[in-house]
Amino acid sequence: xxxxxxxxxxxxxxxxxxxxxxxxxxxxxxxxxxxxxxxxxxxxxxxxxxxxxxxxxxxxxxxxxxxxxxxxxxxxxxxxxxxxxxxxxxxxxxxxxxxxxxxxxxxxxxxxxxxxxxxxxxxxxxxxxxxxxxxxxxxxxxxxxxxxxxxxxxxxxxxxxxxxxxxxxxxxxxxxxxxxxxxxxxxxxxxxxxxxxxxxxxxxxxxxxxxxxxxxxxxxxxxxxxxxxxxxxxxxxxxxxxxxxxxxxxxxxxxxxxxxxxxxxxxxxxxxxxxxxxxxxxxxxxxxxxxxxxxxxxxxxxxxxxxxxxxxxxxxxxxxxxxxxxxxxxxxxxxxxxxxxxxxxxx
Amino acid sequence: xxxxxxxxxxxxxxxxxxxxxxxxxxxxxxxxxxxxxxxxxxxxxxxxxxxxxxxxxxxxxxxxxxxxxxxxxxxxxxxxxxxxxxxxxxxxxxxxxxxxxxxxxxxxxxxxxxxxxxxxxxxxxxxxxxxxxxxxxxxxxxxxxxxxxxxxxxxxxxxxxxxxxxxxxxxxxxxxxxxxxxxxxxxxxxxxxxxxxxxxxxxxxxxxxxxxxxxxxxxxxxxxxxxxxxxxxxxxxxxxxxxxxxxxxxxxxxxxxxxxxxxxxxxxxxxxxxxxxxxxxxxxxxxxxxxxxxxxxxxxxxxxxxxxxxxxxxxxxxxxxxxxxxxxxxxxxxxxxxxxxxxxxxx
Numbered sequence: 158x159x160x161x162x163x164x165x166x167x168x169x170x171x172x173x174x175x176x177x178x179x180x181x182x183x184x185x186x187x188x189x190x191x192x193x194x195x196x197x198x199x200x201x202x203x204x205x206x207x208x209x210x211x212x213x214x215x216x217x218x219x220x221x222x223x224x225x226x227x228x229x230x231x232x233x234x235x236x237x238x239x240x241x242x243x244x245x246x247x248x249x250x251x252x253x254x255x256x257x258x259x260x261x262x263x264x265x266x267x268x269x270x271x272x273x274x275x276x277x278x279x280x281x282x283x284x285x286x287x288x289x290x291x292x293x294x295x296x297x298x299x300x301x302x303x304x305x306x307x308x309x310x311x312x313x314x315x316x317x318x319x320x321x322x323x324x325x326x327x328x329x330x331x332x333x334x335x336x337x338x339x340x341x342x343x344x345x346x347x348x349x350x351x352x353x354x355x356x357x358x359x360x361x362x363x364x365x366x367x368x369x370x371x372x373x374x375x376x377x378x379x380x381x382x383x384x385x386x387x388x389x390x391x392x393x394x395x396x397x398x399x400x401x402x403x404x405x406x407x408x409x410x411x412x413x414x415x416x417x418x419x420x421x422x423x424x425x426x427x428x429x430x431x432x433x434x435x436x437x438x439x440x441x442x443x444x445x446x447x448x449x450x451x452x453x454x455x456x457x458x459x460x461x462x463x464x465x466x467x468x469x470x471x472x473x474x475x476x477x478x479x480x481x482x483x484x485x486x487x488x489x490x491x492x493x494x495x496x497x498x499x500x501x502x503x504x
Numbered sequence: 505x506x507x508x509x510x511x512x513x514x515x516x517x518x519x520x521x522x523x524x525x526x527x528x529x530x531x532x533x534x535x536x537x538x539x540x541x542x543x544x545x546x547x548x549x550x551x552x553x554x555x556x557x558x559x560x561x562x563x564x565x566x567x568x569x570x571x572x573x574x575x576x577x578x579x580x581x582x583x584x585x586x587x588x589x590x591x592x593x594x595x596x597x598x599x600x601x602x603x604x605x606x607x608x609x610x611x612x613x614x615x616x617x618x619x620x621x622x623x624x625x626x627x628x629x630x631x632x633x634x635x636x637x638x639x640x641x642x643x644x645x646x647x648x649x650x651x652x653x654x655x656x657x658x659x660x661x662x663x664x665x666x667x668x669x670x671x672x673x674x675x676x677x678x679x680x681x682x683x684x685x686x687x688x689x690x691x692x693x694x695x696x697x698x699x700x701x702x703x704x705x706x707x708x709x710x711x712x713x714x715x716x717x718x719x720x721x722x723x724x725x726x727x728x729x730x731x732x733x734x735x736x737x738x739x740x741x742x743x744x745x746x747x748x749x750x751x752x753x754x755x756x757x758x759x760x761x762x763x764x765x766x767x768x769x770x771x772x773x774x775x776x777x778x779x780x781x782x783x784x785x786x787x788x789x790x791x792x793x794x795x796x797x798x799x800x801x802x803x804x805x806x807x808x809x810x811x812x813x814x815x816x817x818x819x820x821x822x823x824x825x826x827x828x829x830x831x832x833x834x835x836x837x838x839x840x841x842x843x844x845x846x847x848x849x850x851x
Binding site (some may be wrong): 179182184192216219226229240263265267268271278281285294295296299300304305316333346378445502 | 615620653
């Protein structure tokens with residue numbers, strides 16, 4: 158009876174979730190947020206209101222953005238890209254999402270003993286090409302080696318420094334009635350990695366969308382589009398980006414699922430795998446919150462770059478965090494943070 | 505006969521060393537240099553002449569330094585410190601060695617599934633304290649999770665941004681007749697980590713020297729000491745730092761082993777373990793190349809901070825990379841890059 162009493166107040170499963178790192182702590186979803194809120198923010202003192210893809214620094218007379226990401230994707234090469242492309246474009250995109258021009262990257266390799274040096278050369282060659290495309294310089298680096306079976310071939314960290322091109326691009330700048338612009342179809346990256354890892358084949362090959370977003374940002378700025386906030390759709394996908402921004406700004410958002418482009422093969426793969434494409438990561442797609450007057454012009458700017466942009470919704474006048482989505486059936490569903498991890502280690 | 509012929513021209517052991525990552529590629533010694541020269545520099549285009557602890561960036565009107573390091577030390581806690589202290593102080597020190605005031609750090613965690621969250625909190629608390637001591641802000645971060653047995657609890661990457669306080673602190677500024685100032689006794693960090701890992705006990709406990717070096721740099725600058733170059737004595741220790749700088753500058757250096765302070769317990773542990781203290785890592789010691797007129801004043805500045813500095817040698821007039829060391833017996837030995845790895849994963 159005494160034992161039963163103890164179990165009735167402390168569920169061992171929940172207790173364990175609080176005490177140990179789970180794969181879902183790296184999902185970009187609810188558990189990641191919990192870890193940030195409960196462990197990192199209390200120590201490092203940043204307020205969650207200012208959380209963004211990078212940190213704004215004012216040094217001397219310069220306004221800079223500084224960001225970091227580690228990459229642990231498996232496999233290291235997948236259709237359309239590699240860990241090297243991801244490590245360059247992912248960090249470049251975080252700078253771009255803050256309204257900054259990406260300038261310099263650092264690169265830290267953690268290599269597993271026994272890793273093939275030719276394979277390393279191939280990754281480094283992909284990084285070189287990606288850096289050239291994104292017009293950033295890899296200026297400083299570090300290499301550590303860990304014993305066999307203590308790593309998975311390689312992990313890469315890239316950090317980046319950029320210079321602010323347009324100030325005030327952040328979640329707090331989102332306004333009621335802003336239109337939500339999506340730069341292209343979603344879900345390719347997650348499905349490409351998953352299909353390679355699991356050896357799945359579909360009627361046509363799905364390539365990752367991994368790529369740089371700065372040229373899109375620059376084009377929007379050059380055309381004078383009134384952009385308030387941007388977010389790339391990495392871990393947790395489109396839904397997580399919307400939910401996080403709605404929560405950060407305290408304004409409700411409404412989207413229309415039929416306006417969100419999903420490739421037919423990606424959609425089929427998601428159905429087969431039991432995944433919701435709204436939560437599947439992209440690595441070369443973003444949403445931008447633009448002034449309601451600028452929607453059509455913003456669309457034509459991105460169309461001019463060859464992408465397939467759509468206005469997928471808007472910021473409603475209602476306060477309070479809430480993202481509602483109009484489904485294909487005409488019903489509404491509320492999007493929430495991902496609990497658990499749909500696709501581990503896709504970036 | 506034909507098979508024998510093949511083996512006679514390609515030694516399989518050497519061949520394997522060229523093709524696979526070895527633990528020694530992370531030692532900071534010869535194999536690390538080889539990897540940088542043969543794989544990273546050709547792709548990333550930085551010239552080896554400018555290699556330093558960080559990269560100098562000129563953005564707008566600001567002169568900045570940018571650096572990165574990953575930390576894979578085992579065990580995560582050791583006498584005198586933890587992976588958290590290392591991750592903050594190590595990157596702070598790299599900025600300081602470039603003559604910069606450390607300002608901002610990023611922090612990327614790679615966590616292993618199942619890792620204890622309380623342990624993570626302890627590491628984060630050490631990082632918080634270290635950042636407060638070094639007066640830097642942790643401004644941006646990232647967390648990834650890898651499956652059990654794909655990591656060793658945690659790996660941390662920190663990157664740092666600082667503002668140049670004194671320009672021209674780099675290997676090319678080293679002059680003939682410069683004095684070589686060592687900030688304190690060597691070898692504590694490597695021996696502290698090794699003793700914890702291997703369960704060794706000595707008559708008195710050896711604590712790591714992990715700590716920040718910016719306050720020493722700042723004091724030297726404030727007193728107007730003519731500092732030409734600095735280097736912290738991490739992987740590969742004092743000898744590797746000297747050999748690298750001699751090679752980068754193309755000037756010979758001479759040091760006197762009897763002038764180099766080594767704690768008696770550290771010396772005894774090194775003898776017991778078959779290690780050369782000149783190659784054992786420190787994490788809170790540096791060498792500074794100062795104008796020959798400023799040696800005494802530089803000593804008194806560092807003594808005023810409570811450390812145990814010494815002039816250990818000088819830059820000779822001879823050209824060509826060469827570090828010669830006068831031994832306790834009065835003979836000379838030539839210091840070379842470490843081949844292999846004395847103490848893996850000490851940072």
